[in-house]
Amino acid sequence: MITHIKDNKLEWTCKVRVVEKRNIKDSEFSPNKYRPYILQDQVGTKVFAMANSRDIDQVDRVLDLNKTYNISNAVVLPSKYNVPPPSPHYKYIWMLSRQTYIEKAPESDQIEILNGQEDTVTAFYEFYNLIGTKTPINFMAVVLEKMPREYISVRETAKTAYDFTIVNEEMKPMLLTLWGDFAIYQGKQIISVLDSGRFPIILGKRVIVNNFNGVSLSTRFDSIFEVNPTNSKSETLKKWRDDSIDLLKRYIDLKTYKNALIALAYPPGQLKTKVVDIPEMNIQEKGVWVEVDMRIIDDAPSFYIGCDYCNRKVCGPEGGNYRCLDCGNPHARAEKKYKIKVELTDETGQIVGTIFDEDFNRLLQITNTIHRSRSIDIAKLQAKLDEKKFFCEVRLDRRQFPGKSKQTYTINGVCENVKVSQSVSVQGNDEGPSTERSIIRTLTFDEALEEHEGIINPAIEERSGGNDEGTSIEGSNIKTLSFDGAIQQLDGNINPPLEEGSPQEKPSKKRKT
């Protein structure tokens, strides 16, 4: 047992499983490098082990993740630092080197993982409620593509960071940002799989949920990843992936990651805040949802020219191709980015906020106004907005501009508030079981398609895929976006996911009222 090993005076052998291999790191106080490992014995005690500069490569070739070894006579040192060890009662560190006797245990004699709790995978629909909480979570997903951003400008420096779009088996899309070493090691590994034409499965541990792009995942210093993990949980996801390749490719073309907020927050299920209460609330990280009328304040939609990926302004011609110096996007396209001021009103008060490009385009889609038209008639648009109520997420804008007199708000995730004929639910803040999941409701962006009442369509299968006029996505027969973020394929040649727990499978099992 690990707990019996406290010095180097005795000859010892201990059977352990490699439960974590962390990335190689630079030593804080010397020019050396080290690689940390976490080993676990049969009773669940964990030990922090590491290999140093000149031994890393050799030790690494022997120790495989999730395999069991008999390790003898490693150098054992007391931990000098205040950082909690992986098992609080064992404050020693094992130094692994070329002198360490490491023997692979036979397949019949492997240590099974004992601790279920810390390996629990968090479901995507819980992510929205975890924004800004810094809670480390685990997740498993299919990686769709690498996004063009190469780095993030943090203050005066550019920090390496790669974004990937990922989806789960409910086709909920979102971004995963790998910072620093994670971009260099795991990022490159993922890219090489993607480059070979396959979509890897990724198991991530101890990542946090951020509000970038509405909702996204981001690494912490101690995050770990497994690309194409070999455990039983991943088999189901793998099978689903292999059955859904065409749908995944379609998702890439449609840039569905831009719908992450609507997909993961599920606006109809969110608690609505009254407008009058907003100024009193701290809503920087995760906003609050309101149910409002919308009035456009600007006479004409204002815009700027910016990077098609990171939205940052560039002083260049619209349509130009360039390298974005703000995010490193090597094939950036200078696009018109809309930005309009609107007034949101409910029965308690009103508030002024800004709607940026993505949500402005959503507004145009909702009102069936021609996408990216050269001149948008605000009066006509307003007339269409007047017929509707909207769900929006409101966040406090923490940026201070010169001459900014009062607090401003940013309006995200704009979608139409339509009557929901059946009650639907979403995972709330309570710790309810995950089976209390909503059924898919389809939000139509194409008003002409059906009468208004059909905008929420409970029965996807009943829809016919015939009339494609007015669809907002050119050359595609996809025309609806569910609140769950899944673009529905209507011609039926792709099977929707029907895994256990998928919304279609058990539409109304346990619904909250």
Next chain:
DNA sequence: TTTTGATACTTCCACGTGGC
């Protein structure tokens, strides 16, 4: 030799000083 973020900002506390 070798240790799980770095940094900017905030809060806390010991200590010094001056007034009473």
Next chain:
DNA sequence: GCCACGTGGAAGTATCAAAA
């Protein structure tokens, strides 16, 4: 001697990446 207050360093914590 006690208290209020200021100061500096230590300790703790919040932030790091939206768009003008």
